[in-house]
Amino acid sequence: MTTRILANDRGHLDSLRVHHADNVRVALKDLPAGHPVDDGDRHLRLAEAIRHKHKFALRDLAVGDTVVMYGVTVGRATRPIPAGAAITTDNTAHSTATSEPQARRGQWQAPDVTAFASATFDGYHRPNGQVGTANVWLVVPLVFCENRNIEVLRQCVADALGEDPYRDYKRMARELLHGSSGTAPAAPSDERLFPNVDGVRFLTHTLGCGGTDDDALALCRLLAGYICHPNVAGATVLSLGCQKAQIEMLQNAVAERDPRGLRPVHYLEQQASVSEEALIREALTTIFDGLSEANRTPRTPAPLSALTLGVECGGSDGFSGLSANPLVGAVVDRLVALGGSGILSEFPELCGVEHELIARCRDDAVAERFAKLMEAYQRQAARVGADFSMNPSPGNIRDGLITDAMKSAGAAKKGGDSPVVDVLDYTEPHTRAGLSLLCTPGNDVESTTALAGSGANLILFTTGLGTPTGNPVTPVLKISSNSELAARMSDVIDFDAGPIIRGEASIDELAERLLRLCLDTASGRYLPRAVELAQYDFIPWKRGVSL
Incomplete structure (x- = not known):
């Protein structure tokens, strides 16, 4: 469905009709009542002031008439709308009455891409052939009960790496509370410990237990999509143990996307750990070991066929x-x-x-x-x-x-x-x-x-x-x-x-x-x-x- 900026509209910078079949125009700036509008061989004056971005009728619309924009039906008139009047929720209702499609199967004309024929991007090549635009280690909770431990890990990792994204805001808060004498946080180091890694990402959510089996399965499949994402080097997964979304369920979902087990994933269960401290220590160990491994993968040229927008x-x-x-x-x-x-x-x-x-x-x-x-x-x-x-x-x-x-x-x-x-x-x-x-x-x-x-x-x-x-x-x-x-x-x-x-x-x-x-x-x-x-x-x- 192509947007056609009509040739005879190029000179009109105050309003626009997008498609030749449209019966409305869009105000590109605030227009006063009585403002003259030329639309091809049609000439009218606005019946009322029209705010910029809003639409106005190009002809009188009776109750039940369709409102057309982009060449398709976008509503129906619920009361008479005179030419030059605004299209509003008071006079127009949602309608999906279809018109003849503009598109035709097999008739797409690809744009000229000569300028990008030899283009590449520098990405992270994965063992399964995927290419990432970023290189992150992922930390995932299987259930909302682990959100607090995820937050503990987030703060500990940021502090250890000296990469706290909220450092400036923390300084602002101290100064607001204590004045300029407030203790300033340590300055970040210019040297990154893992220059080929874009960071550690921590997920939190409200699911994993208390819902249906389908909810748990959908969550595990979504998490598997993140764990096996081309931008992810590997993952640390925290489980409580008793929740509906079980580790085995996530492992099966990961195996569907990564049948050869090429993506490193560490599963930790709190109810099987001797203490919270032991759980946090083990999780931090997997994160820092994972960062060291991920850092061995540099960016190298990749074809545009590896890019998905x-x-x-x-x-x-x-x-x-x-x-x-x-x-x-x-x-x-x-x-x-x-x-x-x-x-x-x-x-x-x-x-x-x-x-x-x-x-x-x-x-x-x-x-x-x-x-x-x-x-x-x-x-x-x-x-x-x-x-x-x-x-x-x-x-x-x-x-x-x-x-x-x-x-x-x-x-x-x-x-x-x-x-x-x-x-x-x-x-x-x-x-x-x-x-x-x-x-x-x-x-x-x-x-x-x-x-x-x-x-x-x-x-x-x-x-x-x-x-x-x-x-x-x-x-x-x-x-x-x-x-x-x-x-x-x-x-x-x-x-x-x-x-x-x-x-x-x-x-x-x-x-x-x-x-x-x-x-x-x-x-x-x-x-x-x-x-x-x-x-x-x-x-x-x-x-x-x-x-």
């Missing part, structure tokens, strides 16, 4: 589907053309554009699996009294994303236009080169957690309102839909797609730059803001609850 959006605004999302989609298309892969998740945010994605599936079997997983997800949501139409958040609505279908039409653009080669259920590993769809909720952290669990070794995260979300094992690059956000939250934003909105740069131009930033990140030459801030978010999905 997970794509995500959060804190979306009315510009996300016009700038940041299609920009990321253009990067995914380029990577696929170069032999690499992309993973598009967030099934609730694909509601309303299923027909487009089905038309892009490489064969009927892939299309059928996508349809069945979408239907099953919708049934699960209905059982708890929810519906995909409830997905837009108050922040989304304030910024012009009035319906789920409108949000979905823009969100799906993160997947570009390449064929869908596979459809994965939650926790399933990515195995086929090209674009895959992954069944996850729309919750930002649950979805990014799942993308990494299925093997994404780099994540592109678009946002219009701003979010600090990161991931423990996969670097996350944050792309802003507008330049105001990029300037205001420069400490969390890595790339600005705002020039697209202002007409100062094309999607193609910025896609080349963003892909190069991806390669720099994958090579360790660029450190994403989320990594600098130690923003390592991890939330497993308890199915049937989240949208």
